[in-house]
Amino acid sequence: MPHPFGNTITAQDIIETMSSFTSWEERYRQVIMWGKSLPKMHDELKQEQLLVSGCESKVWLVSEFDGELWNFQIDSDARIVRGLIALVLAAFHLKTTAEIKAFDTQAYFAKLGLIDHLSPSRGHGLKAIVEQIQQLVEQS
Template sequence: MSNHPFGTTITAETIVKTVSAFTSWEERYRQVIMWGKQLPTLDESLKQDQLLVSGCESKVWLVSEFDGECWHFQADSDARIVRGLIALVLAAFHHQSSEYIKNFDTKAYFEQLELVDHLSQSRGNGLRAIVETIKQVTD
């Protein structure tokens, strides 16, 4: 599971830089969908109830593995935009230490992306639930 979820390294910095170049919400939304399409599909054998993230309206499965130094994540959803939101979260947290994840300012990150204000309340809650689940797992 040590491979990066995108096959290439896309970091939170890359995400912010890319998104900040767009002038409209629609452009940002399309880019988020594109990042979601780049996420590998989670193997069906891993789509188990105990791996579901609670608090998400859509189904979101999260698999985490710690190699003694860094955390590695795989995640998937049954909704296109949610896959994109997962991509944003994994860009920030995949292949990072517990300390880095604990100290990462997700609120500032999402504010820089100017996306959360455009999400439905349930999508925003789901996004926060994914982040909280990762922070709990890595604590």
């Protein structure tokens, strides 16, 4: 099961990279770069029932659970949202149910210093993506 970044980038890697920047503009550019590095979801997967509700942009979420690890494919039609998806995937992709349940997303996003700089609708959308993943994991 390949990692969306081609190699494994962790939430800790994201935090370390983001904390090395001094300005919001540098962080924003880095988030966009991570989004560009994500593979595009195949068009046949971009179906209405896979849309994440609560997102202003279109966001599609596909999940698979092999009994041990969760595999997520997430895509968006918006550049910045693809970058935010990269942050989410670093935290949740190829993780166990226990790891996902134990992950403190509020602390993670606080360490990244992003939420305060996102528009309310982008912040809402980011939370909607995380909540949908958490619901999928809870239902398994």
